[in-house]
């Protein structure tokens with residue numbers, strides 16, 4: 001369940017993979033939105049249970065759907081930067097990478113007025129140089145529970161079971177609010193959130 005991207009150990013330890021195991025806080029995160037339909041569904045399900053989450057947004061989606069980005073903030077959720085074009089760090093120079101992050105940040109500020117200082121690299125792929133430059137401004141947030149909601153070979157039931165099994169105090173849980181994961185999110189999220197609530201976890205934003 002611990003999905004470890006191929007990272008240099010030195011930067012691996014400077015990223016945030018989870019929080020204190022002593023407190024019953026859990027950190028739900030949704031990557032790649034905002035996307036009409038699926039993001040609305042996630043907001044609805046969180047709202048029904050009075051839960052909070054953090055959305056790592058793709059700048060191009062914020063540009064296309066600024067009202068939806070604003071709705072996320074208005075409902076009290078956290079925001080993070082996930083690059084403008086969902087850029088793969090391993091396939092791009094540090095300069096291009098930093099520029100893509102800056103573009104995303106501009107769209108987020110324009111749409112929401114927020115200036116988030118957290119970043120998650122798409123695919124978990126970031127070079128040492130890109131990391132060092134990005135870390136000057138942003139805290140890099142990874143995850144310790146990967147739902148696998150994007151995995152076409154995994155049934156929604158398996159996704160739910162695994163997400164429940166590995167969620168613990170301080171966990172950062174990775175979901176996606178995008179088109180490819182919409183069916184799985186609709187099938188899995190309500191039951192997963194009910195489990196989190198039943199188990200006494202507090203949902204926190206980053």
Ligand SMILES: [Zn+2]
Nearest residue numbers: 031032122123
């Ligand atoms: Zn992503």
